[in-house]
Amino acid sequence: MKFYISADMEGIGGVVLREQLVRGESLYEEARHLLTAEVNTVVEALAVEGAEQIIVKDAHGSGFNLMPELLHPAAQYVMGATRVENRFPGLDGGFTGAILLGYHAMGGTMRAVRDHTMTSEGWQSLKLNGRDIGEIGLDARLFGLHGVPVLLVTGDDSTCAEALRELEGVPVVSTKTAAGRHSALLKAPARVKEEMRLAVAAAVRDRGGRRPVVPDGPYELEIRFLHTDQADRRRYDGSTAWRKDGLTAVYRSDDFLRLLSEAFG
Ligand SMILES: [Zn+2]
Incomplete structure (x- = not known):
């Protein structure tokens, strides 16, 4: 079994402020630790389930947020910026499934931590064939082009709701209940990690029920x-x-x- 993890940062347990998400800001280094620890928990859980290969894409900002010296040895890590045509290096049709970790709701979502679509600075929102779409929908289609289904999505409760609208029945883990763009009722990261371990085990067990999202053109x-x-x-x-x-x-x-x-x- 091979698994691909795309790890964003806004939906990681304990992350709620802009200062945690931008390099050079006062709380960024602490948030990198939270991100790395949560990624390691998921890698460990996949390894326990028998994963033979795991690739983790550092998908936030410039793509260099994970702390290399602390990374779990069972996975390989894609770090640095990639163009959208090559958003998930190393991905091929042999992967069993994908996990969207620490995601956020699409731009314009009410009561969602750091809601945005691709960029907070330039864009309000995206529509694909007339329907609002965020990063969950886009990335599910990029995995779908390779026939790879999304097995689990994690982030705040609005992210989980979006995931369920986009990917019917997909397992989710809510890391916090958003109160606004920069406020939330947080679960302790230790509890989030415990829930992740259980959710990953269940997602691997139930992987046969998930289907890739294959986009229909034009x-x-x-x-x-x-x-x-x-x-x-x-x-x-x-x-x-x-x-x-x-x-x-x-x-x-x-x-x-x-x-x-x-x-x-
Ligand atoms: Zn991000």
């Missing part, structure tokens, strides 16, 4: 920006890319990866 992706100048700077040819209104650019393609590549740059 695809149309709408990006809603924060400011009109962000839409001004895009290139439009009128057929594969056009401007819908002041804040919205639309991209169209029959190829999902090409679509994301054009839209995300």
Whole structure:
């Protein structure tokens, strides 16, 4: 069995503030420890279940948040920035399943810790073929292109609700109950880790019931920006890319990866 973990940071147990998420901020180093410990717990749990290969993608910001000297030896780690066409290096059709760890709700979600889609600075929201989509939906499709199902999603309660809307019946672990964008009723990280161990064991046991999300083309992706100048700077040819209104650019393609590549740059 081979497993791929995509680890973001906003949904990790104990993380709730911007200062924990941005390199150089006062609480960032402490949050890296929380992230690394939670990743290690999941790697250990997968190893106990008999995983032969585990790859962990450090998926937050620039992709260098995990603390290398503390990492569990049973996994390999993708660190550093990658383009969206190669978002999950090492992934192939031989993987048993994926875990979306420490995720966050899509941009614009009410009562969700650090809700955003791809970037907090530039974009309000994304729609794929007319439907709101966040990083859970996008990443589930990127794994789905390889025939790999998502077995478990973790994050705050709004993230878990989004996961269940996007991936019917997917197992989830809620690490906190969001009160607002920067406030939550937190579970202690020690309790989160205990729940993760049980959830990973159950997810591996029940993996046969999960199906990959295989996106149906053609695809149309709408990006809603924060400011009109962000839409001004895009290139439009009128057929594969056009401007819908002041804040919205639309991209169209029959190829999902090409679509994301054009839209995300
Ligand atoms: Zn992040």
